[in-house]
Amino acid sequence: MLTDLEALDEAAELTAPICIFGAGAAGITLALELAKKKIDCLLLEGGGLEFQADSQKIYDGEVIGDQHTDLAYSRLRQFGGTTGHWTGLCAPLDPIDFEKRKAIPHSGWPITRADLDPFYARAQPYLQLGPFAYGTDDWAGKLEGEPLPLDPAKVGNAVYQNSPPTRFAASYMAPIEASKTIRCYYHANLTDLDIDAADKITGAELKTFHGKTVRVKADHFVIACGGIENARLLLNFTKDRPAGIGNQNGLVGRYYMDHLNCTLGSFVPADPQLSLDFYATQEVKNAEGEASVYVGLKLPADVLRTERLRNNTAFLAPIWEDETFNDDFRDHSWVAFSSIAKAMADGQVPDQLSSRLCTILDDPGSVATGITRHVMRKVHSHGGIVRVDFKQDAEQAPNPDSRVTLYEEKDRFGMQRAALDWKISEADLLSLRRTHELIGIAMGEAGLGRVKLGLGLPPSDQDIYTGYHHIGTTRMHEDPRQGVVNSHCRVHATKNLYMAGSSVFTTCGTANPTLTITALAVRLAAHLDDVYHHRMPKDEA
Structure with missing residues (x-):
């Protein structure tokens, strides 16, 4: 009812x-x-x-702590x-x-x-979702491409589903x-x-x-x-x-x-034609069912314990010679546009239409860039990889x-409003930095390339956003x-x-x-x- x-x-x-x-x-x-x-x-x-x-x-x-978050935009108060x-x-x-x-x-x-x-x-x-299967062994022989030849005792693979x-x-x-x-x-x-x-x-x-x-x-x-x-x-x-x-x-x-939502850290592959197909979203099927699978890099639990680190999955985002294939336009404006476009394609009225239109108007350039690139990708070749960025929602x-x-301040029902004081500690940031260091060491040992750390010392939270x-x-x-x-x-x-x-x-x-x-x-x-x-x-x- x-x-x-x-x-x-x-x-x-x-x-x-x-x-x-x-x-x-x-x-x-x-x-x-x-x-x-x-x-x-x-x-x-x-x-x-x-x-x-x-x-x-x-x-x-009110947001009274880290300002890279919000209280209203990220939530929907409806059925x-x-x-x-x-x-x-x-x-x-x-x-x-x-x-x-x-x-x-x-x-x-x-x-x-x-x-x-x-x-x-x-x-x-x-x-x-597909079957409750989140190990690479669950999808062995089903995923296209090959995992990076990293020492599994040092860096493993993390399976997500869409x-x-x-x-x-x-x-x-x-x-x-x-x-x-x-x-x-x-x-x-x-x-x-x-x-x-x-x-x-x-x-x-x-x-x-x-x-x-x-x-x-x-x-x-x-x-x-x-x-x-x-x-x-x-x-x-x-x-x-x-x-x-x-x-x-x-x-x-x-x-x-x-989660510490950020694109920080990257590696430059020794081979610009390095295949990362294994780490792209794939529609796959095993004996238990079908799933949309997305794989990232993760440090094994023993390494997290020994190094005393927070958890993190680093997803690989290649940056190509032809910028047409790069996704650096995917900011809040593009997300707002994508949400409106997807809802309309599904025959639905977009939610938060007015606020999302305002978000788009704040930076219409990224939307124009995104539309143009999606069209041009049909006729361009992406060339070689310039670098591969690490995208993550890191643990704090x-x-x-x-x-x-x-x-x-009170709402219309006389109830006091919420104030959010989100605090990111230096230890959270140092953990993420060390995670990237360890990934870099493993990549160097495998001859894959060199990692550039995205966090300095002392680390800054200016590029850390809300998840x-x-x-x-x-x-x-x-x-x-x-x-x-x-x-x-x-x-x-x-x-x-x-x-x-x-x-x-x-x-x-x-x-x-x-x-x-x-x-x-x-x-x-x-x-x-x-x-x-x-x-x-x-x-x-």
């Missing part, structure tokens, strides 16, 4: 065993998984079914959430990402990669509308939670943009509104908990992480001083003094409130987060099924 909350009577009350706030990748996956288990749920989305400026404005806020404009690159976190490591302060998840593997496999179809990308609104609106167990309401803005003396959430308040108030009663509540919004909501719920719900130890909003360590807080990945603000840890949620994603300070999405990540690894977000949602559904059917001891819930 799919209903506009505006259609309900003032002071109506909604009830269900489980209530989910947020209809993005996490919330929609969770609702669909509960439907498979025949558990009734409410799925509540603050925005509309499509982009609406009044809803999007709720995401406005389907930010999957409305994600790019689709996917990989699971590595086993080492879950470990407690000396190189990563505040690291160590309370679960392992093996614990999450079954749920990763079940998450793949939600993102229209989602189409899946737009959750387009893919899952119809199944949710037809569902007999999911009642989805949009324009349902969460404005308060009630919590009793026994730390149980007893109800929630919803408001519409036209002033209606609706109450919610449920046995269990899940907030799945994104890495920034999850923290903002908890910090705003001060009626019964002056510091905010779940914030008894001052941890809500802390340990904010993003969790830092309690990197955080989401509130400031005095648009908002991670870690309600982190998972079994100790309430070190995390907001437990291993089942339940808020420590409550009996029945759960968090879903990348806000629960303890560390961020280097993999794009959407696959892990979806896997954790599948896992949370399994846990709530156990709780619902009383298969879980109360002290473990």
Whole structure:
């Protein structure tokens, strides 16, 4: 069922065993998984079914830390959430990402990669990915080209898969509308939670943009509104908990992480005709199914431990003699143009059309260059390779001083807006620099060429940008003094409130987060099924 909350009577009350706030990748996956288990749920989305400026404005806020990020542009407050404009690159976190490591302060998840593997496999179809196969051995003999002849003990290959990308609104609106167990309401803005003396959430308040108030009663509540919004909501719920719900130890909003999105470091091949076909996006098929595969370079786990480094995958971007084949025009303007063009080609109205047009007008030259080059590539030859750039979303360590807080300005519902203080440490940058050094040593030993480091000493963060990945603000840890949620994603300070999405990540690894977000949602559904059917001891819930 799919209903506009505006259609309900003032002071109506909604009830269900489980209530989910947020209809993005996490919330929609969770609702669909509960439907498979025949558990009734409410799925509540603050925005509309499509982009609406009044809803999007709720995401406005202040950036008070590193300025190479933003609060509103990167998120979509509508049904389907930010999957409305994600790019689709996917990989699971590595086993080492879950470990407690000396190189990563505040690291160590309370679960392992093996614990999450079954749920990763079940998450793949939600993102229209191929089989859960992320090793080069899984695709042996299927990929075109040959991997670079690097010592595998020093530099390995990392396999990613490309989602189409899946737009959750387009893919899952119809199944949710037809569902007999999911009642989805949009324009349902969460404005308060009630919590009793026994730390149980007893109800929630919803408001519409036209002033209606609706109450919610449920046995269990899940907030799945994104890495920034999850923290903002908890910090705003001060009626019964002056510091905010779940914030008894001052941890809500802390340990904010993003990936260090940058094109830094490069190598000049000894042979300008070096084949890099193995590292280009390929549509391949093995015995388990088909996938769009993209391979990069990664240091093995043993090297990360020995060298005390953060994780990173370096994708290879060749720069050709004929600049027609170079992709240096792919800036924010080109991404905005590409999003508009793809939506129109699919017969859809582009989301955030006005803001994206403004982005294009800020730098129309890159769009003109990109269009021209795509046309000219049909008649030009790319020639030899001048250099190969390293493109990456590098890991940064969790830092309690990197955080989401509130400031005095309020949104239309009277809730304080978010302020983001994203901090990049010198240690994060030095780790990336050393990663490139080690890749360079291995390439030199293999006679492939010479690597030029993109970070100097001391390293500068001027070329480090947001990956648009908002991670870690309600982190998972079994100790309430070190995390907001437990291993089942339940808020420590409550009996029945759960968090879903990348806000629960303890560390961020280097993999794009959407696959892990979806896997954790599948896992949370399994846990709530156990709780619902009383298969879980109360002290473990």
